Amino acid sequence: MAGVEEYTTLRTLTELETFHACIALAERAGALQVQRETRSGDGSSLLRLSVCDAAVLAKHLGVSLLDERVAEAELLLEPWRLRFPVLEEVLAAWRDNHKLRGAGPEAAQALADAACAVAARLDDAGSERVLRRESTRLFRDSKRLEKITRWLELLATGELIASGLSEVEVWALLGLRREPQPLLISGVGTATVGEVVLPLLRPFIGLPLEQLRALRTDARCLVSIENLASFHDATKAPGAEQTLLLYTGGMPSPAWRAAYALILACLPTALPIYHWGDIDEGGFRIAAKISEAAAKAGKKLQPLLMAPDELPDEVYAAAPRPTPPQLARMCRWATLAGWEGVSAALQLRPIQLEQEHLNVQLPSLHLLS
DSSP states (O other): OOOHHHHHTOOSHHHHHHHHHHHHHHHHTTSEEEEEOOSSTTSOSEEEEEESOHHHHHHHHTOOOHHHHHHHHHHHHGGGTTTOTHHHHHHHHHHTTOOBTTBOGGGHHHHHHHHHHHHHHHTTTTSOEEHHHHHHHHHSOTTHHHHTHHHHHHHHHTOSSOOOOOHHHHHHHTTEESSOOOEEEESSEEEEETTEEEEOOSSOEEEOGGGEEEEEEOOSEEEEESSHHHHHHHHTSTTGGGEEEEEOOSSOOHHHHHHHHHHHHHSOTTOOEEEEOOBSHHHHHHHHHHHHHHHHTTOOEEESSOOGGGSOHHHHHHSOOOOHHHHHHHHHHHHHTTOHHHHHHHHHSOOOBOGGGSOOOOTHHHHHO
16 A cells, blocks of 8 residues: 555556555455545545554555564464573564564564574584584475574574674584584694594694593693684694694584583693683684683683783784774673683773784793793
């Protein structure tokens, strides 16, 4: 049905007759009250249209009211509302006619599918799954998980606002990979994989995550590294022979975190552990995940090259600055990682920096002195 501007621009007799017929049908259905010009002419000119019954009008037009669409969404999401409390916030936003991730209640089926997938991964957190195989297993559609990634992210993070994680990082957070990923590790010692004891190799060796059973090393410290290029640089850096290096694969998956916890349990209690990642929201979010795993093992994770007040002045001067909302989230994740000092330094010296811009400085050199 046309609005005022559309009505006043109708020019041909056919257009006017069609519009008047539509109004007459809506009036007959009890959806509209129509006021017509009766003092002159044939009474066909319209003066005012008033909605008598929004539900009747919606039915007449073949559309659903917001309340009806939200009710349908509630029904679809009901099995998952207790397990994922963020769904209450989603439904509340939809009731207020707010969109989330660019969608309203019409996205309820996608969100329900995402809940099914996230629940399956949480129930099987000790292993990783190949993305498209898992999608086929759950939905008989190899690309369904990729299509609902924004809803996977919402449920995995429990946050209405987009986290800034890339699609690959969202999948990794849930233990989903495009292809199987080994644990890349560099150091001196041995690893028990299944029933076999293997020597650790330098510059590195790849081990199957789910089959790691034990690890022995004389390393002076452990360093986890977010990005692959920086990991490779670190394996060749001074002090690498005294350091156990782990590549996190970006966002560490639940299976990676389980292997990390096993490794920590095999190390001396006093052996220091560090993490080196990007100085941005994603980097500190990753650090918080690793710190959580370390804390469960009774360890304190320390930052490496992630405090802005420790960076060279020329690096700081050339680096971009985060927006206030980005900075707030960076500080929040740094604090959750247990790095209150880093959070305070970020507020005094805001910066965003990918770790590839820095030269490697392994802590083992200082530990040897």
